[in-house]
Amino acid sequence: xxxxxxxxxxxxxxxxxxxxxxxVGDGDTVVLLESMKMxxxxxxxxxxxxxxxxxxxxxxxQGGDLIAVVERAPEGEE
Numbered sequence: 199x200x201x202x203x204x205x206x207x208x209x210x211x212x213x214x215x216x217x218x219x220x221x222v223g224d225g226d227t228v229v230l231l232e233s234m235k236m237x238x239x240x241x242x243x244x245x246x247x248x249x250x251x252x253x254x255x256x257x258x259x260q261g262g263d264l265i266a267v268v269e270r271a272p273e274g275e276e
Contacts, residue, residue, distance in 0.1 A: 199269075199270045200249060200267050200268065200269050201243055201244055201246070201267070201270060202264055202266075203229075203242065203243075203266045203267070203268065204262055204264055204265060205231070205240070205260065205261055207231075207233055207238075207261050208258070208259070208260055209231035209232060209258070209259055210232045210256070210257070210258055210259075211229060211230075211231060211257040211258075211259060212230045212232040212255065213229070214228075214251055214253065214254060214255055215227045215228060215230060216251070216266070217248065218248055218250055219248065220247070220248045221245075221246070221247050221248075221271075222242045222245060222248060224245045225241050225242060227239040227240065228242060228248065228251075228265065228266050229251075229253060229265050240265055242268055244268070244270045246270040247268065247269050247271070248266055248267070249266075249268065249269045250267045251265070251266045252264045252266060252267075253265050
């Protein structure tokens with residue numbers, strides 16, 4: 199099962215932390231956003247493997263925009 203990670207607000211993409219193929223754990227940072235001079239980490243909800251990253255550093259995202267897709271690890275492997 200894959201999880202789509204989406205932006206919650208308008209923000210600038212400050213840093214892409216996880217690339218395609220990166221294994222991530224529950225609560226790992228995928229992307230770091232910046233809005234109103236605050237840095238906002240975008241976190242995974244489940245461990246797995248990053249399948250795709252839809253943004254690059256310098257992009258501006260709107261609320262609801264796709265940031266990344268993470269394929270969930272089988273239970274017990276997170």
